[in-house]
Amino acid sequence: MKLEQLAERVQSRTPLRLLVRWVAGIRASVHTKLLAAFLIVTSLFVAMALVSLQTIVSATHQSQLLDEAHEMVSLAQEGEHALARQMHYTDLALLSQDEVAIAKILRENNRFNDRLAKVEAAGTAERGLVEQIRSSQDEAMAVVADMANAIRDGKLGSVTGGLLRRQERLDTEITTHVGRLVTAQQDRMTRLRESVTAANRRSLILTGAFAVSAVIFALFCGFVISWSFILPVREAQGFLDKVAAGSFGGHISVPNRDEFGALAERMNHMSRELERFDIEQRHAAAELGRLNQQLAQTSKAKSEFLANMSHELRTPMNAILGFTEMVLDGLYGDVPTELKEPVADIQVNGRHLLRLINDVLDLSKIEAGRMDLALGEYSVREVVDIAYISLRSLAVEKGLNFVINVHDDLTVAYGDNGRLTQCLMNLAGNPIKFTKQGRVEIGVELVGSELIYRVSDSGIGIPKEELENVFAEFRQVDATVTREFGGTGLGLSITKKFVEMHDGRIWVESEIGKGCTFFFAVPLRTKGDSA
Amino acid sequence: MSKQTILYIEDNEYNRKIVRQLVGRTSYRLIEAIDGESGVALAQQELPNLILMDVQLPKMSGLDATRVLKADPRTGHIPIIVITSFALSGDREKASAAGANSYLAKPYSPRELLALVREFLPES
Ligand SMILES: Nc1ncnc2c1ncn2[C@@H]1O[C@H](COP(=O)(O)OP(=O)(O)O)[C@@H](O)[C@H]1O
Ligand SMILES: [Mg+2]
Ligand SMILES: [Mg+2]
Numbered sequence: 001m002k003l004e005q006l007a008e009r010v011q012s013r014t015p016l017r018l019l020v021r022w023v024a025g026i027r028a029s030v031h032t033k034l035l036a037a038f039l040i041v042t043s044l045f046v047a048m049a050l051v052s053l054q055t056i057v058s059a060t061h062q063s064q065l066l067d068e069a070h071e072m073v074s075l076a077q078e079g080e081h082a083l084a085r086q087m088h089y090t091d092l093a094l095l096s097q098d099e100v101a102i103a104k105i106l107r108e109n110n111r112f113n114d115r116l117a118k119v120e121a122a123g124t125a126e127r128g129l130v131e132q133i134r135s136s137q138d139e140a141m142a143v144v145a146d147m148a149n150a151i152r153d154g155k156l157g158s159v160t161g162g163l164l165r166r167q168e169r170l171d172t173e174i175t176t177h178v179g180r181l182v183t184a185q186q187d188r189m190t191r192l193r194e195s196v197t198a199a200n201r202r203s204l205i206l207t208g209a210f211a212v213s214a215v216i217f218a219l220f221c222g223f224v225i226s227w228s229f230i231l232p233v234r235e236a237q238g239f240l241d242k243v244a245a246g247s248f249g250g251h252i253s254v255p256n257r258d259e260f261g262a263l264a265e266r267m268n269h270m271s272r273e274l275e276r277f278d279i280e281q282r283h284a285a286a287e288l289g290r291l292n293q294q295l296a297q298t299s300k301a302k303s304e305f306l307a308n309m310s311h312e313l314r315t316p317m318n319a320i321l322g323f324t325e326m327v328l329d330g331l332y333g334d335v336p337t338e339l340k341e342p343v344a345d346i347q348v349n350g351r352h353l354l355r356l357i358n359d360v361l362d363l364s365k366i367e368a369g370r371m372d373l374a375l376g377e378y379s380v381r382e383v384v385d386i387a388y389i390s391l392r393s394l395a396v397e398k399g400l401n402f403v404i405n406v407h408d409d410l411t412v413a414y415g416d417n418g419r420l421t422q423c424l425m426n427l428a429g430n431p432i433k434f435t436k437q438g439r440v441e442i443g444v445e446l447v448g449s450e451l452i453y454r455v456s457d458s459g460i461g462i463p464k465e466e467l468e469n470v471f472a473e474f475r476q477v478d479a480t481v482t483r484e485f486g487g488t489g490l491g492l493s494i495t496k497k498f499v500e501m502h503d504g505r506i507w508v509e510s511e512i513g514k515g516c517t518f519f520f521a522v523p524l525r526t527k528g529d530s531a
Numbered sequence: 532m533s534k535q536t537i538l539y540i541e542d543n544e545y546n547r548k549i550v551r552q553l554v555g556r557t558s559y560r561l562i563e564a565i566d567g568e569s570g571v572a573l574a575q576q577e578l579p580n581l582i583l584m585d586v587q588l589p590k591m592s593g594l595d596a597t598r599v600l601k602a603d604p605r606t607g608h609i610p611i612i613v614i615t616s617f618a619l620s621g622d623r624e625k626a627s628a629a630g631a632n633s634y635l636a637k638p639y640s641p642r643e644l645l646a647l648v649r650e651f652l653p654e655s
Binding site: 307308310311312314315316317318319321322323325326329331332354374 | 545546548552553556586615623640641642
């Protein structure tokens with residue numbers, strides 16, 4: 001968490017920001033960028049390995065040199081020792097005067113020469129010095145030769161003094177020279193050792209510095225490259241949050257010219273599209289709202305028109321039927337016999353016209369969606385009775401056998417009794433109209449939770465292919481029948497609509513020539529609020 | 532004692548004529564108005580015993596006139612029979628809400644109308 005905050009701060013408040021943006025802006029794929037970053041880091045480590053290797057190699061070389069120098073010092077010292085012994089034997093030879101000592105001198109001289117040669121071969125010694133040593137040594141050997149001759153001739157005693165002086169001078173000379181040689185070799189070794197130490201320290205520092213800077217550079221690379229990816233992702237996140245919150249049309253700008261840049265471009269495109277859709281959708285919704293309002297207004301206007309029409313049509317009907325009734329009731333005095341029939345005809349046709357008006361208006365109301373059921377508790381028996389009583393006189397006039405077949409235990413039901421009565425009257429009115437003689441029966445039955453109303457007759461029946469059609473508006477099986485009996489073909493379609501408003505269904509069974517039975521079934525308790 | 536007065540507010544002349552001839556044979560006195568506004572004015576002036584109110588009237592609708600009269604303390608007690616056509620569902624409720632005491636559907640039978648009037652206003 002803290003580390004993240006630090007990284008965040010570093011990223012946002014230092015010039016690194018510019019670098020991050022620059023890397024983001026490089027026109028290359030994320031794949032390439034990552035590969036490049038890994039390659040850089042890898043090559044750094046390879047370079048580091050090479051530097052270390054080189055350091056090890058040079059250290060080895062230095063230690064070899066040191067070993068050599070060390071050997072030179074040893075050789076020089078051995079030479080020095082051999083010389084010392086040579087001198088010792090020389091002195092001994094002078095004293096003992098035997099040849100054994102001479103041999104020993106030669107042996108030591110050989111040893112000395114050998115070491116000197118080695119030192120000389122190594123090329124580390126001063127040439128002049130070696131030359132001087134060698135010439136002094138040659139001289140010393142000449143002295144030894146003289147000494148050997150003198151010993152052999154037995155004349156040593158006479159030359160001893162001279163030999164000793166020469167000998168002493170040479171001893172001093174050689175010893176000084178060899179001492180210088182040894183010191184020079186030792187100095188050289190000391191210098192070499194110092195320089196090796198310094199070189200070792202230098203390469204250690206170099207390697208360390210290289211390692212540290214490689215690590216720092218690797219971290220730096222990782223930092224820059226990762227931020228160049230994190231920034232666009234973060235932008236996208238913010239953008240998507242906004243979209244999720246329902247604010248469209250936002251724009252993200254990222255410096256990336258890689259896949260992230262392409263992604264951002266696509267998101268911007270999507271954002272524009274979303275905004276366009278949103279605006280369109282809003283317009284559509286507004287338009288829909290406007291249309292809806294218009295529709296509601298139109299519907300209201302239609303309803304008002306219906307109400308007015310209904311009333312306006314009934315007002316003159318009221319006068320016609322009212323005057324006719326008053327005439328027939330003798331309000332204006334006795335009606336002459338010959339006028340009674342035409343006035344009664346006026347009344348019959350007036351009532352018929354009124355029914356037509358009512359049917360047409362009902363249908364219009366249903367279609368305008370302004371027909372609501374007045375739901376309530378009602379007595380099934382009463383519905384049947386009202387329909388029966390209203391139609392009985394007509395049936396009796398035609399000499400039909402009009403009967404009710406209902407069980408007395410029918411209880412109270414829930415629905416619109418007025419409309420159900422209207423349905424039953426529509427169904428029963430037809431057979432009374434179409435049946436010349438025979439029987440018309442109204443019945444009701446409770447089956448489960450369904451009330452099944454039924455009107456059957458022994459009339460003309462309905463052809464099979466017309467059974468479905470009779471419920472359609474303005475549909476009549478035979479137009480000539482209409483002329484004979486009147487009617488509009490609306491009764492059954494209105495009945496069907498009322499039944500369906502009760503969540504019921506209606507159907508008919510018929511055999512041509514033998515009559516037909518209309519059924520409609522409604523729930524014992526129709527669902528919905530009472531209106 | 533003075534005759535019981537019935538006010539009939541109706542714009543259709545023939546319908547007024549029917550009621551006029553119908554009531555002419557009874558002991559009631561009939562006064563008439565042909566629009567909502569004059570009907571309300573006449574009711575407030577004459578304080579009739581019963582009002583027959585058509586729903587569809589010029590100037591002021593029958594329901595509005597009913598509301599005005601029912602809200603007026605002088606006329607609030609007068610029974611009003613609204614003559615409606617039950618054109619749309621809810622018309623009955625609207626009539627009750629306006630304060631109608633009863634309603635009659637158009638077209639009414641003169642016989643029925645007289646019976647309803649007698650229910651509210653027994654002939655003395
Ligand atoms: N009981 C019936 N017997 C024979 N035909 C019938 C019967 N009931 C209805 N129909 C046929 O169905 C048609 C439609 O009936 P309906 O919708 O009531 O209209 P309308 O009675 O005005 O003709 C009738 O014209 C008639 O042809
Ligand atoms: Mg019919
Ligand atoms: Mg009117």
